[in-house]
Amino acid sequence: MIPRRVFGDLRSITNIYLTKEQSPQATGALILLHGSGDNGDCFRLTVDHLLNGRACFPHIKIIYPSAWTIPYSPSGGIPVPTWFDVSGYAMEAEENEAELRVATRDLLQIIDKLGAEGIPRNRIVIGGFSRGGAMAAHLALCSAPDLAGVGVMSSWIPSTSNFYQCFPENLNRGRSPQLLQMHGDDDDLIDPSLAQQTFAKLRSLGVHGNFLTYPGQNHEVSRQELEDFFSFVSKLVPE
Template structure:
């Protein structure tokens, strides 16, 4: 834990100067950065993902050797043995990053934002990491979103949820039907398994969408975020 807490993640923040009553933490995909995913979202939406009362935070994963890239350094949330859904999870790196991101979220809490006013999510690997973070480390967050993401068939998340009896945050999930990197079927199977284990889930399919973001998807995400994190009247 001490080693994990020593890692300070770089971050890009939207709505930093305004007073906010909620936070969204948006995790990028493998090989990307916080500024990179923010710029991509802005390009797709033609504006930032911005809300009057919500701060949006895009952390950057530290560079680590990544096995699917021949152990070359890449900004990834965890390592993988390969990019197949029946592969064994790289538990050591997932858990290490889970502790680092838990500390990252705790900093939001210390700034005055309650855990039940924080949503965690991401694209591709970022969405997978967000699912691990919410359902294994921080089950009291306001919600989780995963865009073009999946969990491995024998994910430790499923094992943990079989033993968990408390309330769980809602999962908002989207996936392109033409995704040939993270197959639509993998995302759908993840959603069905989590739902069977008691997670409140929604799953939205986008025909002809590859492994990318889509404006309609992000507009749906914005509406869902506002539903989960309405403005608080003081």
């Protein structure tokens, strides 16, 4: 764990965990965001376990932030660690925009700190699982379109979200990270159709990317999914 104060005044992030690159100096970075009810350290351990201890790169540092604990509507309003609230698991759901703005500001501070260390935005990828995937999509496509890429695992963006109004301006300026969206076809929490509708909408608006489906996978992270995502990151941020 590294001190939060290194990245400035963070409100939505409680802890930050780091997997160091294998070389003396990182030239790229990957920010991975956990899902609701999880934290950065547990997510780090899960990813490392699923990849048999190979959740690292020779030149890319991996950062696992932990989100604040806030009331979460899908769990009946019980406070859980999550990035921002959403009213339910549907295309008509409402997102908490105030919480989203705070989390975006904090993650941008981490990105700016990486820039001060010599890692440019076009060598940074952000990804996340479930609510973390939605957070990653919001950040990359709306607020940091000069990132190299974004990975969205088992998540979606409601049709009511302001997200669909903010990022087309970036596309018009020729700025958009590559998207890799992944979803299990047996997800009983976030229906695969929600992810498919999101991806179709993004493609229709000009986002470039791919959608991968994992047969028999529920609402979880799988080894194959992580291997696909880490390969995606390696191609976008080569040594």
